[in-house]
Amino acid sequence: MLRYVSRRILEMFLALLGTSMLVFVMIHMIPGDPALLLTGLEAGPEVVEQMRRELGLDQPLYKQYWRFLVGALHGDFGTSIRMGVPVLEEILERLPYTLAIAVGGTILATLFGVTTGVIAAVYHNRFWDGLVMVIALLAASTPSYWLGLMLMLLFSLWLGWLPSIGIRTPMHYVLPIVTLAGQSAGIISRMTRSAMLDVLGQDYVRAARARGERERVVVVRHALKNALIPVLSIVGLRFGNLLAGTVLVESVFAIPGVGRLLVDAVLWRDYPMIQGTMLFVAAVFVVVNTATDLLYGVVDPRIRVGNPIG
């Protein structure tokens, strides 16, 4: 177990290092001179040179990367060009909105996906199975930003039940969370169904039925408990995807979260902010994936001894 945990954690740090390099290289591949951008075109060459020194752009690339990495590890992601505030401060201020939507979306998608997936598996090849699979596939194919617009049209503009844009009251969270959950609910539903079908065909389920246990007990205690293991890993992956998906949903509902911050930073060419938000979201994604893997190892002992289930 210890070997498994330490290997996964080592892999996580390698992935984080790789991501930081990717983001760093990306920002440095952008054509144009940040020093010139900051000082403006009227500035004399010595002013630009001064700015370049201040930003450390006269240093060799590996030294610049080292400075960036050390800064990031100390929570220093630089200062936003557009807003003049520290990047991390701005991210942390907007994070609660994004986190609330992403966590809410993950919970909703899991509840909905697992329930419908189990129903589909229990009624395999019958009407309910077909209906659930059609809806799940439809949900998985619908772009979230369009689903958001349509929900807004129906529930806020036509029915007037829910507020449309902004994020002032708890009711404002309903539509963004449902929008964000849609695609993942479809994916989790399909995963749960196939995991349940696998398990329901196992001998121990037949044995449980042969012992005369009630169908509800067979499905919930014997089948679902085991089927949840592969589903769990998908849920972990989906959380990272939903976190990134807030980029789109926050744009639809005009929510001032981290996703909107990233898009605005790109549109305004605010490079420190792009770098900071990207690194932040990617780091959360990597850490959550590792946590899921570790949890997976705790739940299923076969994994930590290095025997992949077929």
Next chain:
Amino acid sequence: MKSEALRRFRRNKVAVASALVIIAFIVAAAFAPLLAPYGPLEQDLANNYAGPSLEHPLGTDDLGRDTLSRLFYGSRVSLGIAFTSVVIGVFVGAVLGLIAAYFGGIVDSVIMRVMDVMLALPGILLGIAIVVVLGNGVINTVIAVAIFSVPTFARLVRGSALAVLQLDYVMASRSIGASGLRIVLGHVVPNSLTPLIVQSTLQLGVAILIASGLSFLGLGVQPPNPEWGAMLSKGRELVRSTPVAAFAPGMAITILVLSFSLVGDGLRDALDPKLKHR
């Protein structure tokens, strides 16, 4: 063998229907100038914000441009981006995967670790990262979606190549002195084709979602180009006045993405019947 697969595919009614939907979209794209009642940029300011009518079956936008016509022309852009980027992604990914599998060792490690880092980022984030470097526009959107697709195919091809390289007849052909290129092109590539075809079809749907997502954010294809994501971005402003302008492009995306995944599933069942009905 191939006709056997085709016969199995034809028995799958849902997959066939989806294939027909995709063909209909391709026809709409190819013959857009003949089918569309108006030009994609043709403005009729006297008839703006119009709802559905006989002249404008899907209404008009704020500049009086016909939504249906823009959808027709937009299918050229969306399908064009999807097909081009997936073809590039398959090619580059397959070459990288084959190199990694054939040479192994340090080459394999370097290539696959880079792919891992790319796969470690959620799709839309990687797309945004690439667009940040390249800038927006149609060509750059194609490149961004292509780069996004590369790791998936590199992993897939490497996996099946590694499996094939260990088969007895490949060993045999190597022992009688077949060159590396001959083994790769003669044995590895044909044996990797089935999963590659299935994954490419599924990836076409993903490509459409990513490309239109980028355009919706204003980072991909730019207006007035009638790309569906860009149209939806406009539709967001029109959702109060002309709901159909926000409805139509998203419906087109959903139907097309759904069709690609149903055809992909159908192809998998037809080409590899062992996987079905486990």
